[in-house]
Each structure stands twice: as structure tokens, then as C-alpha cells.
Amino acid sequence: MATTHVEQMIEDPDGRIQSVLVHIGESPITWLHARGHLSARHHMAGDLLRRDWEKAGLGARITMRWDAAPRGGRAHGAPSDPTLAQLAARDRFDGAIKAAGPGLADILWRVACAGEGLGAAEKALGWPSRAGKLVLTLALDRVATWYRVT
Numbered sequence: 001m002a003t004t005h006v007e008q009m010i011e012d013p014d015g016r017i018q019s020v021l022v023h024i025g026e027s028p029i030t031w032l033h034a035r036g037h038l039s040a041r042h043h044m045a046g047d048l049l050r051r052d053w054e055k056a057g058l059g060a061r062i063t064m065r066w067d068a069a070p071r072g073g074r075a076h077g078a079p080s081d082p083t084l085a086q087l088a089a090r091d092r093f094d095g096a097i098k099a100a101g102p103g104l105a106d107i108l109w110r111v112a113c114a115g116e117g118l119g120a121a122e123k124a125l126g127w128p129s130r131a132g133k134l135v136l137t138l139a140l141d142r143v144a145t146w147y148r149v150t
Contacts, residue, residue: 020115028111028118032133042137045144046112049096053113055089092147099146104139107132112140 005021029046032038038046097105110121111132122132 027115032118037133038137038140041144041149042140044149045096045140045147046108048147048149049093049108049112049143052089052093052096053109056086056093058090058093058113096143096146100139100142104135104142107136108139108143111136 007019007021009017009019026034027047027050029038029043029050033040033043097109100108106125107121107127110116110124111118116124118132118136119129122129125132127135
């Protein structure tokens with residue numbers, strides 16, 4: 001059976017860490033795009049960033065990593081090497097975040113990767129209502145250029 005929800009830990013506006021269930025099929029970026037608040041270019045850029053974040057294994061783990069267990073033929077306790085795909089995804093993610101720039105990367109990560117809603121991200125960052133949409137759009141525009149999304 002396919003997973004439709006994932007558990008994520010987020011910081012609420014009061015600084016408390018809380019566990020939330022996030023529907024995989026409707027990320028905040030997809031929600032904003034479906035309602036006409038983001039262009040297809042911005043949606044694609046946000047989705048590419050989230051995919052690289054997930055592929056690089058940058059999200060918090062909520063279960064045991066069985067692939068990290070020592071296998072026969074390896075020295076006991078030897079660290080497992082990340083795959084080339086993970087390293088490439090990490091490089092792309094780091095490049096995209098750098099392209100977004102300081103001040104824009106915070107809301108970009110919170111909404112596109114951590115799955116926070118725009119309102120929750122604005123509160124957590126201490127921003128006024130509706131400021132997040134403008135800043136997110138600017139960040140996604142820079143990331144779309146970096147990913148070469150047309």
C-alpha cells in the first residue's frame with residue numbers, strides 16, 4: 001500500500017517542536033499552485049527543490065535506517081557511504097538554496113521542504129500576514145532560474 005502521509009517535526013510560532021502529519025500529494029507548494037497563487041514555473045522549482053531535499057536524505061528520520069546496517073564482507077562498524085545520487089541531490093539542493101539567497105531561503109525551505117503552510121511559516125519567522133507569499137515567489141523565481149526551469 002502506498003504511503004499518503006508522512007510525519008514531520010515542525011516548530012510552532014511559540015518555539016515548541018510538534019509532530020504533524022503531512023499529505024504527500026498536497027504539499028503547500030502544490031496547494032498554492034492549484035489555487036492560482038504560484039505559476040507553473042514556481043511550482044516546478046519548488047517541487048524540484050523538495051525532491052532534491054528528500055533524495056539527499058536531509059529530512060529528519062522517523063524510522064530505523066536498515067540500509068546503514070553492516071553487510072557481510074565489510075568491516076564491523078564501517079560507516080556506509082552516501083550514494084552518488086544522494087551526493088548529487090545534496091549539491092543541487094545546496095546550490096538552489098544559495099541561489100535563493102539570504103533572507104529568502106528560510107521561507108523557501110519551510111514551505112517547499114518542511115511542508116509548513118504559508119501562514120505558519122510567516123508566524124514562525126515573525127513576518128506580517130501575506131508577506132510570505134511575496135518572498136516565497138521571489139525565492140522560487142531565483143530557484144527556477146538556477147534549476148533552468150522555463
